[in-house]
Amino acid sequence: xxxxxxxxxxxxxxxxxxxxxxxxxxxxxxQSLSNFNYDVLENSxxxxxxxxxxxxxxVIENLSDMLFQLKDYKYYLxxxxxxxxxxxxxxxxxxxxxxxxINHIGDVFYISGKNYDYSERYFDRFIESVKYxxxxxxxxxxxxxxxxxxxxNEICNRYLRPSKEYLKSFIAENEKEYFDYISTSQEKYFxxxxxxxEFFTDKGLNLILEKYVAYDVVYENVVEELIKEYKHNALPxxxxxxxxxxxxQKLKALDLLKIFKNDVxxxxxxxxxxxxxxxxxxxxxxKTNFLTQTNLEFTSVEDFKKYVSTKRIGVIxxxxxxxxxLYFSNGERVDEVCLSYIFEELKNMDKTYKINELDYLxxxxxxxxxxxVAQKLFENYILSKIITTKSVFVIAFIILFGDELLNxxxxxxxxxxxxxxxxxxxxxxxxxxxxNQQVLKIVKDSYKxxxxxxxLKILKIYARINKISVEDYIDxxxxxYKLDSEAKRDIYFNGNYLIIRINDNLNVEVIDYASKSxxxxxxxxxxxxENYYLYILKLKKEIKDQIQRFxxxxxxxxxxxxxxxxxxxxxxxxxxxxxxxLTFGYYKNYKLISVVQKxxxxxAVDEEKYDDTYxxxxxxPVELEQNKEIVSSVNFEPFNQLKxxxxxxxxxxxxxxxxxxxxxxxxxxKYFVDYLKLQNWQNGLEVLGNxxxxxxKYPNENLLCEITFDKIDTDTISINDIxxxxxxxxxxxxxxxxxxxxxxxxxSVISKRTxxxxxxxxxxxxxx
Numbered sequence: 001x002x003x004x005x006x007x008x009x010x011x012x013x014x015x016x017x018x019x020x021x022x023x024x025x026x027x028x029x030x031q032s033l034s035n036f037n038y039d040v041l042e043n044s045x046x047x048x049x050x051x052x053x054x055x056x057x058x059v060i061e062n063l064s065d066m067l068f069q070l071k072d073y074k075y076y077l078x079x080x081x082x083x084x085x086x087x088x089x090x091x092x093x094x095x096x097x098x099x100x101x102i103n104h105i106g107d108v109f110y111i112s113g114k115n116y117d118y119s120e121r122y123f124d125r126f127i128e129s130v131k132y133x134x135x136x137x138x139x140x141x142x143x144x145x146x147x148x149x150x151x152x153n154e155i156c157n158r159y160l161r162p163s164k165e166y167l168k169s170f171i172a173e174n175e176k177e178y179f180d181y182i183s184t185s186q187e188k189y190f191x192x193x194x195x196x197x198e199f200f201t202d203k204g205l206n207l208i209l210e211k212y213v214a215y216d217v218v219y220e221n222v223v224e225e226l227i228k229e230y231k232h233n234a235l236p237x238x239x240x241x242x243x244x245x246x247x248x249q250k251l252k253a254l255d256l257l258k259i260f261k262n263d264v265x266x267x268x269x270x271x272x273x274x275x276x277x278x279x280x281x282x283x284x285x286x287k288t289n290f291l292t293q294t295n296l297e298f299t300s301v302e303d304f305k306k307y308v309s310t311k312r313i314g315v316i317x318x319x320x321x322x323x324x325x326l327y328f329s330n331g332e333r334v335d336e337v338c339l340s341y342i343f344e345e346l347k348n349m350d351k352t353y354k355i356n357e358l359d360y361l362x363x364x365x366x367x368x369x370x371x372x373v374a375q376k377l378f379e380n381y382i383l384s385k386i387i388t389t390k391s392v393f394v395i396a397f398i399i400l401f402g403d404e405l406l407n408x409x410x411x412x413x414x415x416x417x418x419x420x421x422x423x424x425x426x427x428x429x430x431x432x433x434x435x436n437q438q439v440l441k442i443v444k445d446s447y448k449x450x451x452x453x454x455x456l457k458i459l460k461i462y463a464r465i466n467k468i469s470v471e472d473y474i475d476x477x478x479x480x481y482k483l484d485s486e487a488k489r490d491i492y493f494n495g496n497y498l499i500i501r502i503n504d505n506l507n508v509e510v511i512d513y514a515s516k517s518x519x520x521x522x523x524x525x526x527x528x529x530e531n532y533y534l535y536i537l538k539l540k541k542e543i544k545d546q547i548q549r550f551x552x553x554x555x556x557x558x559x560x561x562x563x564x565x566x567x568x569x570x571x572x573x574x575x576x577x578x579x580x581x582l583t584f585g586y587y588k589n590y591k592l593i594s595v596v597q598k599x600x601x602x603x604a605v606d607e608e609k610y611d612d613t614y615x616x617x618x619x620x621p622v623e624l625e626q627n628k629e630i631v632s633s634v635n636f637e638p639f640n641q642l643k644x645x646x647x648x649x650x651x652x653x654x655x656x657x658x659x660x661x662x663x664x665x666x667x668x669x670k671y672f673v674d675y676l677k678l679q680n681w682q683n684g685l686e687v688l689g690n691x692x693x694x695x696x697k698y699p700n701e702n703l704l705c706e707i708t709f710d711k712i713d714t715d716t717i718s719i720n721d722i723x724x725x726x727x728x729x730x731x732x733x734x735x736x737x738x739x740x741x742x743x744x745x746x747x748s749v750i751s752k753r754t755x756x757x758x759x760x761x762x763x764x765x766x767x768x
Contacts, residue, residue, distance in 0.1 A: 022523035050087040064099035078133035123162040152678035213249040327366040346393035370401035387419035432461040475568035487577035559615035622756035647759035659722035
């Protein structure tokens with residue numbers, strides 16, 4: 001009897017995709033599907049719940065297999081695809097689409113222009129789907145922007161090249177709508193503007209630079225970051241602006257060039273421009289900010305006064321010395337010119353200086369008079385007011401010269417939120433440069449509640465100053481979710497004693513204490529007490545996020561200080577549970593010394609045997625030649641750590657400087673190059689327009705790896721050999737490297753991890 005796909009079967013299968021959701025959500029989805037309405041797509045609670053849910057890949061793929069066998073599938077395709085896009089389930093979009101074929105999608109045909117491989121071609125099916133179901137372009141652009149931020153580990157990363165081709169065509173036809181879209185947030189503006197300039201470099205740079213000097217861009221800092229990347233293309237346009245535009249716009253263009261501090265090319269560019277102009281205001285600006293090289297380590301007050309006399313200060317406030325009597329260290333009263341200069345430097349700190357670069361002032365002024373001035377500034381600008389950008393310079397003065405009591409007052413104001421959002425980041429950065437521990441706690445609390453880029457940026461300042469990894473700070477901020485040492489928590493809920501626990505496979509379970517059976521907490525069971533339904537969702541997401549962090553640590557060969565590992569990882573029940581599924585080792589000088597033992601499944605650090613000269617890291621299987629039984633004893637890993645392919649340097653290769661494992665092997669040229677570029681390889685030698693090699697940098701090990709090959713025909717290459725070099729011995733020439741093959745290193749000196757990872761990546765590029 002034939003098997004027919006009915007609407008009822010499809011509806012049940014769609015519901016099955018979301019079976020991790022609450023009964024309330026599933027009922028809403030069922031009703032929407034049955035009644036052919038889009039209520040579920042407009043329900044914010046449903047959308048939020050899907051964002052936090054783990055969806056099963058195999059169920060999605062099974063749905064796709066069934067969906068396109070249904071004659072009238074348009075409505076169902078729109079519902080499932082829109083849910084995935086709205087909920088940012090982008091890999092799930094790929095799971096769904098990657099089971100479709102040409103002519104599956106109605107009568108809409110879309111073919112991208114280049115000769116992409118089959119896995120990239122599925123992006124064409126995605127475009128057909130959204131066109132066929134009339135899904136808005138905003139959701140499509142959200143997806144494309146996500147693709148352009150993915151790593152090769154994400155399945156939707158395979159859509160990268162065709163998505164860029166589609167986006168370029170979309171922008172060409174819908175430029176206004178595109179700029180309206182990217183202007184809705186700074187993140188979208190950064191990604192969107194970068195892609196726009198990548199596609200239309202000269203046109204894009206002309207457009208944004210002309211808008212920038214006319215004060216007509218939404219996020220100036222985004223433009224500044226972009227110009228750093230496209231400096232060479234931007235200089236001719238800036239020269240045109242500096243020649244033909246009005247004085248105000250020229251000054252704005254010069255402001256932009258200040259981001260290239262100590263850049264020889266920019267200095268030469270400015271010097272040449274300086275010789276051609278006759279506008280005295282512009283000449284003075286250039287002379288002040290670009291042509292005068294000064295050493296701010298003054299040896300005397302007189303040196304400082306002479307230096308200030310050469311600067312263009314602007315309007316000098318003659319009342320300053322009377323209102324804020326400041327003295328030099330030699331007892332001389334600081335006059336209005338020098339005091340105006342000091343205040344101006346403090347006001348401009350967010351543009352050009354860090355606060356530590358003004359420490360020289362402590363050697364020039366009388367500190368007692370400076371404390372009095374700090375107090376008066378506090379009373380006039382800060383006390384009983386909200387701190388704004390106009391008063392940030394006062395904070396800087398107080399940080400430099402105020403006593404501990406006055407600085408504590410400022411910190412209290414910060415804690416009580418008596419500061420505007422724009423000023424907060426600047427003030428926190430100032431205190432971070434001074435390594436203020438009270439402010440560090442504020443920043444940590446901020447990052448813990450909202451993992452934003454500003455808090456991370458400030459944590460990096462503290463990490464640099466304290467010579468630790470910013471990841472150590474982040475480890476210490478991971479919530480323990482009130483779990484006990486066994487990664488479980490006893491609760492009393494709706495008259496039942498329950499146990500919430502993370503099991504050995506890192507799944508979250510709820511067990512009824514009396515019956516020992518599983519207990520399901522749904523959304524509609526939440527009470528005025530703690531919302532355990534939401535708690536479990538957050539815990540599941542946290543586990544997923546922390547697994548990814550450990551995975552990143554494995555690939556980046558991150559090493560923990562033993563004290564940090566014990567304090568931040570083992571003392572946190574959640575991180576300890578995840579770590580217990582992984583295999584760690586003791587390292588010295590990046591060499592594995594021994595495996596960290598586990599007792600009853602728990603990591604046991606031996607602090608007596610291994611002192612603070614050792615570090616702890618995630619073991620790579622290539623390091624376990626003599627301990628292969630450890631690999632076979634692993635039952636579960638949250639990601640492939642030990643159970644992955646490895647390559648070793650054989651005894652015959654120890655005295656060689658080239659890897660011949662792949663010599664003579666044929667590979668698809670396009671796939672080989674594209675795959676390795678996704679693993680951060682870049683173009684090496686080119687001869688008459690033909691690419692002859694790829695290179696990859698390993699800065700932590702001062703290594704450069706090169707693989708050479710010859711093109712056999714349009715689609716095929718023959719691999720020659722693989723060599724390693726000291727990165728410092730190569731000469732960078734633009735995006736290429738000048739390499740002397742006689743300088744290639746013996747394979748015996750290459751770390752086992754790097755050697756294995758290189759050959760593993762190349763094998764994947766050859767055989768996939």
